[in-house]
Amino acid sequence: MSGTSADGIDAIVATISKGRHGLRIRLKVHTHQSFAPSLRDRVLKAALHGTVAEICELNFVLGELFARAALAAIRKAKLKPGDITAIGSHGQTVHHLPNAGTPSTLQIGEPCVIAERTGITTVADFRTRDMAAGGQGAPLVPFADWALFAHKTRPRIVQNLGGIGNLTFLPACAKLDDVIAFDTGPANMVVDALVSKLTRGRIAFDRNGQIAARGSVSAKLLTECMNHPFIKRPPPKTTGREEFGEPFVNWLLSRGRKLGLPDADMVATATDFTAATIADSYRRFILPKLTASELGRLEIILGGGGVKNPTLVRMIAKQTNVGRLSTHEDFGIASSAKEPLAFAILAHETLAGRPGNVPSATGAKRAVILGKVVTP
Numbered sequence: 276m277s278g279t280s281a282d283g284i285d286a287i288v289a290t291i292s293k294g295r296h297g298l299r300i301r302l303k304v305h306t307h308q309s310f311a312p313s314l315r316d317r318v319l320k321a322a323l324h325g326t327v328a329e330i331c332e333l334n335f336v337l338g339e340l341f342a343r344a345a346l347a348a349i350r351k352a353k354l355k356p357g358d359i360t361a362i363g364s365h366g367q368t369v370h371h372l373p374n375a376g377t378p379s380t381l382q383i384g385e386p387c388v389i390a391e392r393t394g395i396t397t398v399a400d401f402r403t404r405d406m407a408a409g410g411q412g413a414p415l416v417p418f419a420d421w422a423l424f425a426h427k428t429r430p431r432i433v434q435n436l437g438g439i440g441n442l443t444f445l446p447a448c449a450k451l452d453d454v455i456a457f458d459t460g461p462a463n464m465v466v467d468a469l470v471s472k473l474t475r476g477r478i479a480f481d482r483n484g485q486i487a488a489r490g491s492v493s494a495k496l497l498t499e500c501m502n503h504p505f506i507k508r509p510p511p512k513t514t515g516r517e518e519f520g521e522p523f524v525n526w527l528l529s530r531g532r533k534l535g536l537p538d539a540d541m542v543a544t545a546t547d548f549t550a551a552t553i554a555d556s557y558r559r560f561i562l563p564k565l566t567a568s569e570l571g572r573l574e575i576i577l578g579g580g581g582v583k584n585p586t587l588v589r590m591i592a593k594q595t596n597v598g599r600l601s602t603h604e605d606f607g608i609a610s611s612a613k614e615p616l617a618f619a620i621l622a623h624e625t626l627a628g629r630p631g632n633v634p635s636a637t638g639a640k641r642a643v644i645l646g647k648v649v650t651p
Contacts, residue, residue: 276615277337277367277384279438279515280463280580281318282479283309284341286348287615288359291623298422300620304352305612308344312479322369322516330369330383337367338388345393356394363622363646364389364399365614371402371515373411380412390649398622401645405632410639413513417443417456417633418624419617424576424606425449430565431574432557432598434591436581437614438464439515440553443636444561447569455561456636457510460503460552461519462581466545468524473538484586487546490539496530500548501555510560511638547590549581554594562597573598578610621645 276285288303310318314336321330345362349355366382373380386399402412420433420443433443440462444455466487467480481487503523505514531541565573575598581587582602592600603610621631630642 276365276618277310277318277341278614279368280467281310281315281322281367281438282580283307284344285611285615286344287612287619288348288352288354289616289619291620293627298620298623300423300616302608302612302616304348305609305615306344306348306351307611308340308347318367318369319516323520325369330381333369334383334385335388337383338385339392341366341384342389342392345389345395359393359395361396361398361622361626362389362393363615363618363620364397365401365618366399368515371412371513371517373406373413373513378406378411380406386647386649390651394651396626396651397649398625398646399649400647401618401621401631404643404645405637405639408632408639408641408643410632410634410637411511411513412637414441414443414456414458414636415621415632415645416441416614416617417454417636418451418631419613419620420456421445421449421451421454421633422620423608423613423616426574429572429574430569431576432561433576433578434459434553435614436462436549436577436579436584436587438462438467439519440549440581441513442553442556442561444564446564447572451633452635454633454635455510456633457556457560458513459556460506460514460549462549462579463584464516464519465524465527465548466542466587468521469527469542469545472524472528473541481542481546481584481586484546484584486539487543487584487586490537490541490543492547493531493534493536493540493544496527496534496536496541496544497547497551499530500527500544501551506552506555511636543586546584546587547594549587550590550594553591557595557597570597575600576603576606577601578603578608578613580611582610
């Protein structure tokens with residue numbers, strides 16, 4: 276898995292089997308391989324301004340890197356490629372247009388290269404089948420959230436804090452059809468890009484939320500950010516760099532300058548924007564579905580890279596002010612391992628001939644088997 280932030284590749288090895296009450300899942304190892312700054316720049320450029328030739332070559336470059344990441348994870352697990360049933364590869368999203376005249380999406384990281392280099396059956400390109408069935412191609416993680424976190428008596432919101440923020444709502448004793456999921460807005464994407472611009476590329480992200488912690492939130496700029504049309508849109512909805520990438524960050528920086536805000540205040544406001552979009556999504560679309568008793572049992576499970584930003588976590592706790600806050604780590608899963616684990620689970624379902632999308636989350640007309648299978 277390489278996410279919207281394009282900071283590198285997370286790979287996991289897991290054992291997955293069918294149990295009496297659903298899937299039995301055990302995470303064995305997790306690895307992360309960072310992209311070189313020059314490659315990250317290529318990926319981010321390709322996402323908005325890449326030529327056909329650049330994207331074509333990058334597809335194969337990333338395929339090679341994903342293969343190496345898979346082999347490294349296998350070695351860390353003290354296994355051999357022959358011990359592995361399959362690789363599930365999400366790839367790197369370079370464009371996602373769920374609301375275009377012809378809805379479309381593009382993930383690169385050629386699976387044929389992965390299968391050839393590893394000798395392992397590779398399942399990839401998961402999003403396109405859901406789109407072909409009338410969905411937005413996202414979010415696809417809700418199936419894994421349901422398999423991993425559904426609880427008999429406790430309603431839960433699984434909140435991912437990757438480049439984009441997205442939630443999965445699991446009512447108590449949820450069946451798959453009960454799941455609600457959608458993107459809440461940007462999580463780390465805007466903050467990362469803003470910090471990079473403010474430091475002229477010297478710093479790629481706000482480590483431990485230190486910059487935001489030194490600043491104050493501008494109520495005026497935050498209100499203007501919350502007027503973005505995506506925030507007002509009802510689910511099902513997904514977003515990405517197309518709506519919250521460079522043009523949005525340039526606007527935010529320009530507005531901050533006009534308001535006379537110090538750099539730390541702009542970073543604090545961008546960070547609180549993430550928290551505000553999450554809280555707004557809960558208030559409008561999730562909390563009204565809960566009784567007072569259920570609200571008292573609500574648990575919010577945070578995951579993704581944003582969990583490492585304590586300033587962001589504090590802002591989320593303050594903005595939402597509901598439920599018990601926990602993290603994926605509290606369930607024995609590293610936050611950065613959850614998304615690759617999700618696509619391992621989806622690959623398992625594909626090879627078993629079972630659907631992996633959640634139509635109530637993506638808007639698809641029906642449940643469909645996801646992905647394309649490449650045999651070595």
